[in-house]
Amino acid sequence: MTLIVIDPGHGGSDPGATYKNFQEKNFNLAISRMVRDRLVSKYEVDVVLTRDRDKTLSLKQRTDLSNAIKADFFLSIHNNASGGSGFETFIFNGTVPNETVQLQTSIHNRIAKDILKKYNILDRGKKRANFHVLRETKMNALLIEVLFIDNEKDLNLLTNPAFIMDVSTVLGDATAETLKLPLKAKPIEGTLYKVIAGSFSDRENAEIHLAKLIQNGFGAFISTTVIDKKTFYRVQTGAFSEKENAEALVEKLTKAGFDSFILIEGDAPPSPPPPVPDKGYKIQGDGVLTAKQMDAYARSINPGAPDLAELYLSHSKKYNIRGDIAYAQALHETNFFRFTGDVKPEQNNFAGIGATGGGARGATFPNASTGVLAHIQHLFAYASKSPLPAFDQKVDPRFDLVTRGSATTWQALNGKWAVPGTTYGQLILSLYKKMVESALKAVEKERNILKTTIKNLEI
Structure with missing residues (x-):
């Protein structure tokens, strides 16, 4: 199987280019993940990131990793600075195979066709340079500079989640098309014997183990599962309809020094959930809780929870969305803002937008306010057929993927927001009920204090 290394430029103590409060390393990582x-x-395809978090890595560490696991293609993702605007790509300025030139041409031209024209971005051309990551890698290597973070027009695009999703999608498809990657096969129906060669609570450890397996000639990928509300990253090396084939792979892994086990899944594909009638508690309407009550409930579970309730109430009011229940949904999606799943705190993605499982982290937003607004707009897409208000820019990158007005109640989100999610809406409302009960207890406590005060004042 083809192995690609994606290198998010800079990281950790090296921010890359900086402008205002923005750092290049964060844009690089967000695009690389997508x-x-x-x-x-x-x-x-197998894909390994040189870094999957804000981590300091030398240039040598990046190329050493890529060479050690014998990657087929190295893609380094950067953003530019120091005056200028636009998109450009680089390959090594020394002797390179014709294939490297063809790869650069194909990927660059696809980006130019589908992204640069659409967003009116300057094409700075296909270039060559003596960059370490291009010179020291032993495979075809390409470095891209997406945009200039110190150019206001470019920065407006980089802070637009829809653009980040768009350019990442096209770059992924362009890479696949250029490398002639086959589409994923349809899942095998019936009993499936999956060979798991490791399960980790930390994605980075799973990535390291994945690289070792690939280096030893085993095809593998990382899948995500949630057990008791905790996310685990499984390194899967195969899936078979015949148990004997799975056992044979386990034996090969054992001989190579890798522990593994067989995970058996179902004897028939699951039936799709029945359609949920559009009845129940409406998504649109007025909330009843105050920001103070909402934040207090979150901190009763997670003392480090950020103060986001005011943002939820202010943004939801513009869209006639019940902001306090949207906040409850955010608590559910983020595990009370502890972000124990695929989405990480720095993404400001409080609704799991685009996080479809299997390690997919979903959308990244430049700040908390934009992340909350995207959440409210996504709910608005489901709850209403009306156009977005003229005073707000569309920041939800998946807004146009929603069938407008297809879920006007929280229960009707079952099987839509979360798949299969047959009780998703009920879980949100159950959590919201606890929020209301908590607020009611606090109000009753205050009421009793006031009553006692009045009684003590009686003469």
């Missing part, structure tokens, strides 16, 4: 997610979800 490109990876696009590739592994749609194509038969």
Whole structure:
């Protein structure tokens, strides 16, 4: 199977280019993650990131990793600065195979066709340079500079989640098309014997183990599962309809020094959930809780929870969305803002938008306010057929993927927001009920204090 290394430029103590409060390393990582997610979800390919978090890595560490696991293609993702605007790509300025030139041409031209024209971005051309990551890698290597973070027009695009999703999707598809990656096969029906060669609570450890397996000639990928509300990253090396084939792979792994086990899944594909009648508690309407009550409930579970309730109430009011229940949904999606799943705190993605499982992290937003607004707009897409208000820019990158007005109640989100999610809406409302009960207890306590005060004042 083809192995791609994606290298998010800079990281950790090296912010890369900086402008105002923005750091290049964060844009690089967000785009790299989305490109990876696009590739592994749609194509038969193994993908390894040189870093999957804000981590300091030397240039040598990046190329050493890529060479050690014998990657087929190295893609380094950067953003530019120091005056200028636009998109450009680089390959090594020394001797390179014709294939490297063809890869650059194909990927660059696809980006130019589908992204640069659409967003009126300057094409700075296909270039060559003596960059370490291009010179020291032993495979075809390409470095891209998406935009200039110190150019206001470019920065407006980089802080637009829809653009980030768009450019990442096209870059992933362009890479797959250029490398002639096959589409993922349809899942095998019936009993499935999956060979798991490791399960980790930390994605980075799973990535390291994945690289070792690939280096030893085993095809593998990372899948995500949630057990007792905790996310685990499984390194899967195969899936078979015949148990004997799975056992044979386990034996090969054992001989190579890798522990593994067989995970058996179902004897028939699950039936789709029945359609949910559009009845129940409406998504649109007035909330009843105050920001103070909402934040207090979140902190009763997670003392480190951020103060986001005011943002939820202010944004939801503009769209006639019940902001206090939307906040309850955010608590559910983020595990009370502890972010124990695929989505991480720095993404400001409080609704799991675009996080479709299998390690897909979903959308990234430049700040908390934009993340909350995207959440409210996504609910608005489901609850209403009306156009977005003219005073707000569309920041939900998946707004146009929703069938407008297809879920006007929280219960009707079952099987839509979360799949299969046959009780998703009920879980949200159950959590909201606890929020209301908590607020009621606090009010009753205050009421009793006031009554006692009045009684003590009686003469």
